Amino acid sequence: MSHRIIRAALATLMLILMLALPGLALAHGGHTGPAQTFTQDIGPYEIAITIEIPSGAPAPLYLNIAPQEDVGGVTMQFRAVPRGQPFAGAAIAEVQGLPGTQGIYYTELAIDRMGDWELEARASGPRGSGVARIPFTITANPMPAGSIGLFVALGGLVVAMIASIITSLVGQRRTKPLPGWLRWGIGQAMFACLIAAAIFGAQQFSSIIQNAQAASGTIPTVVGRPHANLAIHTNPGTAQASQPMTLTLNLSDGSTGLPIDDLITHHDALVHLVVISADGGFYAHMHPPRSAPGQFDAALTPDRPGRYTAYVEIERLDSGIQVIARDFMVGGTTSVAPPTFQGMGERTVNGLQVHLTANNAQFKAGKQATFTFSFSQQGKPLDDLQPWLGMGGHLIARSDDGAIFGHIHALGPMAPAGLMATGTNYGPNLQFVYTFPQAGHYQLWGQFRRAEQIITVPFAVDVQ
Amino acid sequence: MSRFIACCCMLTLIGALLAGCGGSGITQSAETASYKVQLTLDAASFGQRIATIEVQDKSGKSAQVDQVVVAPLMEAMGMASPEQTAQSLSTGRYQVQGEFFSMLGEWEFDVKISKGGQEEIARFKIPVNQQ
Ligand SMILES: [Cu+2]
């Protein structure tokens, strides 16, 4: 009989634990979560750093470092200080990059207090070096009063169960049965703990539901933040074709004019920067590192003179995603031929065959278009595409006049963050759905990742 | 007493399991200017799904229309699935099969009904919480 109680109690315990564990929340909004991924170009190396935010301090700060490309011979260094304090003297964690297929590197730092922090990430290797300063915040995560009761009751239940197992074992060994009051007492204690756990568990569960309802309620608790303005500077002041340059982005609040330092990650980066030359022949999708509040520095080498547009995609805390576009000029001369954009059909990119098809032979404004990329190598379909920025594929669409900037994602679930992402693969087909909002000529770039390389597939369409 | 506890626990467990997995089919109704529309999905999850749509006029009679198109959309992530035209089973009854959902979360499932060049859209909200 007592075995049955134990089994029943175990089942209840599992059930309560299941209910008590908060559900995974995946949404925009951006208040500090347990793990946040920051993809940044640290010098020439694109590295996705996942910070596991501790729920209190002092605590270890675990870093998962996922290079998006080969980092053989690259030294990566990390240190963290409370925001605003100098980095000099802070403890350094160092990681050596290995050549070939990249997994995830782990390291940790120590955090001694809660509040706003800044992580400095440096990378230096054969192709160059760079630095990024990543902001993160540690907030206290107090246990709700109900949880304390729940854990006390669960603890009591476990103790009573162990006592029950011991007494039944002892009882089997002894010829004289144990006194009835002992078994009765343990049974009663177990029952009391069970009832208490059920009550506290139900309370916890209903508060989780209430929070979820409040979060999805029709009345917003936050109304969003002011818009952002973007100032850009080039260094050198007059950039030259075929010469390396730095494009500095300065983001400021549209109402106060102060630097914006409340950016949250969306698609695993604080800033997605797309730089496109007027003719579409130069295209770069980058994740510039943060160097100071509101400031991001992108290193690039434009290959032709003329007008360029920088599209900066950001998400402020409690606000939606916004894209701000600014133009800059590049001087000099070049021998680069004007680009020729292919339409649908097959092409070879990075040694792979990419077959592109659409649902319609003609594209019309306001009518849905579906693009399918099929990847193969020597006739063999490829299903080993890797997630990049949490997705199987990204597609950037731009109208010739630069007025429309589309950022479309491949159909399919998002990849899990950190270590889990390494087991996620996509292919051979990746599908994008987009409705061109106005007629015109559009240039598009599909972007994918395979074997630690970003594959960019440019094409163009006419929309009637 | 212990038998009573065991029974309670088992019932709770069974209840929780039923609440978690049971009843995966979804039926919802919506109205447009001219139609009453009922949408039935075999499940709100990933993979090939079957949507059955019943279109009636305001008096409740099965309506004869030119075309019924379904357009799933996840607004929060800015992700649209390909639109698909439903096949007519009988007057006012349509069915379409496809991979409508590819992410967890709340999807909007638009049913576009056209007749004589006029289009009306019935909007449904489908919570997708299983892969
Ligand atoms: Cu990006």
Ligand SMILES: [Cu+2]
């Ligand atoms: Cu993207």
